[in-house]
Amino acid sequence: MSRNVDLLIIGAGPAGMSAAVTARRHGLDVLVVDEQPAPGGQIWRNVETMAATARGRLLGAAYAEGAGAVTRFRASGAAYEPGTQVWQVEPGPRAYMTRQGATSLVEARCLLLATGAQERPVPFEGWTLPGVLTVGAAQILLKSSGQIPDVPVWIAGNGPLPLLYATQLLKVGGRIAGFLDTTPPDRRRAASRMFPGAVLGAPGDIAKGLVWMATLRRAGVKIVRGVTDIEAIGGQAIERIRYRIASGDDVTVPAQTLLVHEGIVPTIHPTLALGCAHRWDAAQICFAPQLDEWGETSQQDIFVAGDGAGIGGATAAGLRGEIVAIRIAARLGRLSEGQAAASARPARGKLRRALISRPFLDALCGPRHAVLVPNDRTLACRCEEVTVSEIRAQVAYGRPGPNQVKAFTRAGMGPCQGRQCAYTVASILAEAEGRAVPDLGLYRARPPFKPLTIGELAALDETSEAA
Amino acid sequence: MNAPPDTLVIGGGLHGLSAALNLARAGRHVTLVERSWLGRHASGATAAGVRTLNRDPAEIPISLESMEMWRRIERIVGGDCGFHADGQLNVAERQGDVAKLERRLAAMRRAGYTHEELIGRDELLRLVPALSPHCAAALVARNDGAADPHKTLTAFRRAAEAAGVAILEGTSVRAVERKGENWVVRTSARDIAVPVIVNAAGAWAGRVAAMVGDDIPLGVKASMMIVTERIAPLLKPVVSVVGRPLSFKQSGQGTLVIGGGLQGSADIDTQRSTVNFRELAKGARAAHDLFPAIGPVRIVRTWAGIEAKTDDLLPVIGASPNAPGVFHAFGYSGHGFQLVPVVGAIVADLVVRGGTNRNIAGLAPERLMNRQEAA
Ligand SMILES: Cc1cc2nc3c(=O)[nH]c(=O)nc-3n(C[C@H](O)[C@H](O)[C@H](O)COP(=O)(O)OP(=O)(O)OC[C@H]3O[C@@H](n4cnc5c(N)ncnc54)[C@H](O)[C@@H]3O)c2cc1C
Numbered sequence: 001m002s003r004n005v006d007l008l009i010i011g012a013g014p015a016g017m018s019a020a021v022t023a024r025r026h027g028l029d030v031l032v033v034d035e036q037p038a039p040g041g042q043i044w045r046n047v048e049t050m051a052a053t054a055r056g057r058l059l060g061a062a063y064a065e066g067a068g069a070v071t072r073f074r075a076s077g078a079a080y081e082p083g084t085q086v087w088q089v090e091p092g093p094r095a096y097m098t099r100q101g102a103t104s105l106v107e108a109r110c111l112l113l114a115t116g117a118q119e120r121p122v123p124f125e126g127w128t129l130p131g132v133l134t135v136g137a138a139q140i141l142l143k144s145s146g147q148i149p150d151v152p153v154w155i156a157g158n159g160p161l162p163l164l165y166a167t168q169l170l171k172v173g174g175r176i177a178g179f180l181d182t183t184p185p186d187r188r189r190a191a192s193r194m195f196p197g198a199v200l201g202a203p204g205d206i207a208k209g210l211v212w213m214a215t216l217r218r219a220g221v222k223i224v225r226g227v228t229d230i231e232a233i234g235g236q237a238i239e240r241i242r243y244r245i246a247s248g249d250d251v252t253v254p255a256q257t258l259l260v261h262e263g264i265v266p267t268i269h270p271t272l273a274l275g276c277a278h279r280w281d282a283a284q285i286c287f288a289p290q291l292d293e294w295g296e297t298s299q300q301d302i303f304v305a306g307d308g309a310g311i312g313g314a315t316a317a318g319l320r321g322e323i324v325a326i327r328i329a330a331r332l333g334r335l336s337e338g339q340a341a342a343s344a345r346p347a348r349g350k351l352r353r354a355l356i357s358r359p360f361l362d363a364l365c366g367p368r369h370a371v372l373v374p375n376d377r378t379l380a381c382r383c384e385e386v387t388v389s390e391i392r393a394q395v396a397y398g399r400p401g402p403n404q405v406k407a408f409t410r411a412g413m414g415p416c417q418g419r420q421c422a423y424t425v426a427s428i429l430a431e432a433e434g435r436a437v438p439d440l441g442l443y444r445a446r447p448p449f450k451p452l453t454i455g456e457l458a459a460l461d462e463t464s465e466a467a
Numbered sequence: 468m469n470a471p472p473d474t475l476v477i478g479g480g481l482h483g484l485s486a487a488l489n490l491a492r493a494g495r496h497v498t499l500v501e502r503s504w505l506g507r508h509a510s511g512a513t514a515a516g517v518r519t520l521n522r523d524p525a526e527i528p529i530s531l532e533s534m535e536m537w538r539r540i541e542r543i544v545g546g547d548c549g550f551h552a553d554g555q556l557n558v559a560e561r562q563g564d565v566a567k568l569e570r571r572l573a574a575m576r577r578a579g580y581t582h583e584e585l586i587g588r589d590e591l592l593r594l595v596p597a598l599s600p601h602c603a604a605a606l607v608a609r610n611d612g613a614a615d616p617h618k619t620l621t622a623f624r625r626a627a628e629a630a631g632v633a634i635l636e637g638t639s640v641r642a643v644e645r646k647g648e649n650w651v652v653r654t655s656a657r658d659i660a661v662p663v664i665v666n667a668a669g670a671w672a673g674r675v676a677a678m679v680g681d682d683i684p685l686g687v688k689a690s691m692m693i694v695t696e697r698i699a700p701l702l703k704p705v706v707s708v709v710g711r712p713l714s715f716k717q718s719g720q721g722t723l724v725i726g727g728g729l730q731g732s733a734d735i736d737t738q739r740s741t742v743n744f745r746e747l748a749k750g751a752r753a754a755h756d757l758f759p760a761i762g763p764v765r766i767v768r769t770w771a772g773i774e775a776k777t778d779d780l781l782p783v784i785g786a787s788p789n790a791p792g793v794f795h796a797f798g799y800s801g802h803g804f805q806l807v808p809v810v811g812a813i814v815a816d817l818v819v820r821g822g823t824n825r826n827i828a829g830l831a832p833e834r835l836m837n838r839q840e841a842a
Pocket of ligand 1: 477478479480481482483500501502503504505506507508509510511512513514515516517518638639640641667668669670671672675690691692726771772773774796797798799800801802803804805806
């Protein structure tokens with residue numbers, strides 16, 4: 001089955017929904033698809049159902065804001081198809097997708113990728129043991145099914161999400177065994193120099209962080225600063241955690257659940273698949289698609305908005321979605337260039353303000369070196385079980401890049417498509433070869449970038465070949 | 468290692484490696500240059516089927532000898548190539564297709580070949596219990612099989628290096644000039660002067676040939692592959708089907724590897740290839756029809772590998788008629804993996820002894836060359 005639309009939006013989070021609302025206001029024929037069963041994206045996951053409940057109210061004001069955004073999106077007149085896996089996008093633009101077992105092709109005049117971010121993989125010894133998961137995954141359970149871990153959890157990491165999750169968890173009655181803050185001391189120092197600017201520019205953001213911290217302290221949560229060298233130990237599942245504290249001593253504690261998080265990075269599988277140009281963001285230590293001031297990629301008619309364009313948070317995502325949609329309306333003849341520039345101006349002003357505290361957050365929240373280049377015994381690729389030392393051994397053969405290492409070690413060949421090891425492998429090689437990650441690049445994207453079955457692909461074959 | 472090279476192999480695919488290995492063992496001082504990295508193109512993208520079944524008669528003599536070599540490949544290269552001889556089958560779904568197989572078999576028997584055999588439905592389902600019972604019969608080559616491309620590349624690389632081959636990755640040939648008795652090869656790294664050049668540049672071999680004055684028209688293939696998640700053991704032989712684009716097997720890792728020559732697109736200049744899912748769906752359909760149980764198996768990745776294609780789909784193996792000391796080995800048109808061991812030996816024959824007893828009569832470059840040029 002093949003369809004045509006003016007604008008296809010992949011992702012119904014803050015960016016995708018706001019773009020849909022704006023594009024509909026200009027009369028475009030809009031289709032929004034998302035793999036989740038309901039609109040809201042990561043931050044407002046399941047907000048339509050949860051916001052009204054007692055537990056939902058405890059998730060905080062930022063979460064509650066989502067209800068309004070979702071209502072506006074629902075009323076916009078955009079076609080919305082939840083539960084859709086988009087597994088390939090191509091210049092055209094066109095996108096292949098699967099929904100309820102049916103496979104289809106959408107040809108769009110413009111494509112907006114509002115696919116957000118993913119958590120930066122955090123490889124360390126024992127990270128594949130049952131009982132170790134990411135803070136993001138735990139938060140999804142909390143939002144989508146109200147699930148609270150039945151044992152006290154250890155939280156280890158840095159950045160806003162672990163703090164936010166910890167406070168959400170406490171409010172809904174969860175228990176925290178300890179909070180291991182992995183923010184490196186040098187980052188703390190560097191960030192402190194930007195602190196005054198951030199406080200003046202975005203007092204709300206900074207206050208939020210301080211409130212979260214205070215909430216943890218008040219609840220008597222044990223907070224350990226400057227933690228490094230975390231290891232999960234256990235047989236069938238995690239039993240203990242060992243970590244190093246600032247003094248250099250190792251501490252071992254019993255643990256049944258360990259949640260880790262070292263920040264988020266833009267989802268770039270779709271733009272890689274499209275062959276779009278990417279840039280290296282040194283502040284956020286990640287690749288992001290190269291975009292013009294309207295969010296258009298190096299491929300004509302293909303746009304990116306939201307955290308997929310570079311981590312900026314929900315408010316920035318919504319504004320970027322609005323700006324992109326204005327540009328698309330102009331591209332499709334609904335606005336003149338001048339009208340587009342004028343109508344984007346207010347959103348651009350708000351976007352600047354929304355991003356004011358970013359330099360401070362970027363300086364504070366980067367991963368420590370061992371997250372990028374773990375010790376030799378750590379599994380770099382968990383799907384194919386390839387260790388860091390096996391990757392390093394490849395350096396004996398010339399100066400290999402990630403694709404060569406993938407071919408010869410199988411790292412990155414598993415079902416996660418290299419999402420879990422692309423940065424790790426690139427960082428290991430860069431360090432071992434004295435090169436920079438942006439010079440090495442990442443794995444070439446090999447479609448499909450979402451799971452697709454043989455049966456679903458076969459269903460795309462329209463040449464009826466009756467046996 | 469220290470002696471200056473007397474032989475330059477252009478192309479670090481399996482054919483370049485096999486030629487370099489055989490030449491070094493025959494006493495030549497070999498340097499191999501590869502523009503990207505070993506196995507970047509066809510030899511890394513390949514399905515790695517080791518097949519004598521259904522070969523063109525012009526290739527059968529060397530293909531059968533190559534099969535003998537595959538059987539002792541570990542001893543030849545001193546390392547594991549992941550080779551398994553579990554047979555290859557060409558399945559007929561309908562009675563009408565069985566007649567095709569019978570005609571093929573009769574032609575093989577007339578030519579005196581016995582490596583192909585026709586089996587009925589019962590024997591077919593015994594060999595491949597997972598196959599849909601609608602299949603009627605198959606042609607089988609029981610000694611055929613498949614290997615692991617990256618293990619094969621690693622084994623050939625190590626053997627070639629042990630034999631003294633100097634391998635320069637990330638080095639591309641840009642121009643070739645005649646200077647006295649030598650060819651001066653201008654590479655992205657440095658100039659290399661040698662009396663002998665082996666052109667094993669795969670899809671780009673036509674360009675290398677043109678650098679020494681040989682005009683050999685080449686087409687491009689961009690054959691697509693599907694690899695799935697690992698599943699429990701499903702089948703051992705490699706299965707293809709009459710009249711449908713399918714080659715189907717399970718790798719040593721447990722993944723299903725599905726090919727069959729469906730074409731994506733390739734850009735020779737940028738060395739990029741693109742998968743065409745509408746086309747690829749035909750392969751998924753064929754696989755699903757033959758193995759109904761695999762519908763829910765997840766696809767992990769797909770790709771298209773770039774390779775040269777000749778007009779008659781046969782490789783070009785032989786000395787250049789125009790350029791002294793230049794030897795061509797390319798144009799495998801989608802089925803050169805199996806020929807890797809033997810063609811390396813043939814190239815060494817041609818370079819070191821000036822000729823070969825192996826039958827390559829139908830594969831000479833002249834057959835494809837522009838008349839005036841070849842004269
Ligand atoms: C998807 C696919 C499936 C296949 N399945 C099978 C199968 O099942 N059975 C079978 O027998 N065969 C199969 N084949 C064919 C087989 O893989 C190839 O015939 C074989 O690998 C060709 O090897 P090669 O060394 O000639 O080419 P390649 O491996 O392509 O090597 C050529 C090398 O030359 C380099 N090069 C080019 N120009 C220059 C230059 N100017 N300077 C330096 N280096 C240069 C390239 O970078 C490249 O690495 C398949 C091929 C593909 C693509």
